[in-house]
Amino acid sequence: MIELSLQEEINPDSTLSFWRNPIAWARAQDLSRGYWTFFAAAFFFDAGFSVYVFLFNLYLLDVHFNERAMGLIGGAMTLGGLLGTLPAGTLSKRFGVRPLLIICFVFSSFMGVLRAIWLWPPAQIALALLAGLSMSSWGVCFLPTVARLTTEKNRTSAFSLIFSVSIGTSALGGIICGYLPRWMSAVGWWMHAAEIKRLILLASCFIALIGLAPVLRLHLPADSPDASGMKRCPQPDGWFTGWKLSPFLKRYLPCMALWSAILAGFNPFANVYLSNDLHVPLTQIGLIFSISQIVQLVMGLILPILARTAGLLNGIVATQAAAAITLFALAGTRNRNVAIALYLGFSAMQWMSSPGLYNLLMNETPDQQRSTAAAMTMFCNAVVGSLATALAGSLFTRYGYSAVLPGIAGLALLVALLFRTMVAPQVGSDVVRLNVRQDKKEMAR
Secondary structure, eight states, X not given: OOOOOSOOOSSXXXXXXXXXXXXXXXXXXXXXXXXXXXXXXXXXXXHHHHHHHHHHHHHHHHTTOOHHXXXXXXXXXXXXXXXXXXXXXXXXXXXXXXXXXXHHHHHHHHHHHHHHHOOOHHHHHHHHHHHHHHHHHHHHHHHHHHHHTSOTTTXXXXXXXXXXXXXXXXXXHHHHHHHHHHHHHHTTOOOOHHHHHHHHXXXXXXXXXXXHHHHHXXXXXXXXXXXXXXXXXXXXXXXXXXXXXXXXXXHHHHHHHHHHHHHHHHGGGHHHIIIIISOOOHHHHHHHHHHHHHHHHHHHHHHHHHHHHHOHHHHHHHHHHHHHHHHHHHHHOOOHHHHHHHHHHHXXXXXXXXXXXXXXXXXXXXXXXXXXXXXXXXXXXXXXXXXXXXXXXXXHHHHOHXXXXXXXXXXXXXXXXXXXXXXXXXXXXXXXXXXXXXXXXXXXX
16 A cells, blocks of 8 residues: 655654655655656656646537536546556566557657547547557556665655655646636737637647656666565466455455446546536636645545544445535535535545555455455456446436436445445455465464
């Protein structure tokens, strides 16, 4: 589990923290030149595409796409990411991650430009599928690249720094997107709203492409610096080796997939809901997006406290139930300020539950089965999320947000109850069984 705290110390005697002296903290981590090269690439990639994702559906709204079309486009992109994940993993093992990163930066930026220009609806669906395919390799390459460029001593700090800077650039991008039209008007440069958004989308693709320059200078060692002298574990042959579901996973995966469907059913349309249904101006939407990023960072740091107080599973169920209540209240209000506060509350609760859900998965899965369990979870989430986005878009178009959001909120509350009744009885059981089998083997020896 990657923690987002930037106050991690190098050793027990160290008193340096990021917040007091970020430059000294960064130097003390002894991060390699290769890491900082990749950090620059990740910075531009995240800065560009965080702005792109935030603004794209609002741009489609300006050029007269409805929620049904947006749902199909978003579902196609999720499906593309699903289809590309396994091939990207195979290619990275065969050719290395650096060639795959180069392809990712080039084609993702190119697809982004085409999506902003070619507005024919069937083309938008096809381009979204290709964009998902091209961007799937980023997730496959990101974790092993950072791991290879760091040591066990500084790896957590390295991940924390990249993730925190990513949240910061997303927040800054939301503010810039919101206030850019006002700044342009102030200097006498008037453009139609859709033209401004298209210009920002094209600029964000160029920003992401700048990250290609550090990627081209990136040189990866064959192994991570702390892996020397360690014996490689043989990998099992075949695609489906080790894909047997444990009793815990049989209960966890359906519940997790349903929770992913809830998030995929509203999050892609949140900006459109604020703009189209509540008539919130773009300036405020950008500010709301930025505040939500900061709220998510803070809530991610509060979750460990809640988990220690109430228990991890109880903390997850509590945040899911709170998310359901805020979403239900959001559907019933027409007051703009109240709706914004409720949306921020929902964003905080659903983000707060996510790290806990993956932490629960890792805690309840034996070490040798964790990679398989993570792959199963990502696969199920992507499949259900793709369908949920497309279905939600059609329902929002036909019935409106006020009629559909209570249904999503009710499903969220049901999922919280399912986690409490179905998943809770299996917590600890698989690990206990594995320990019992290991003890029997040791006694037999």
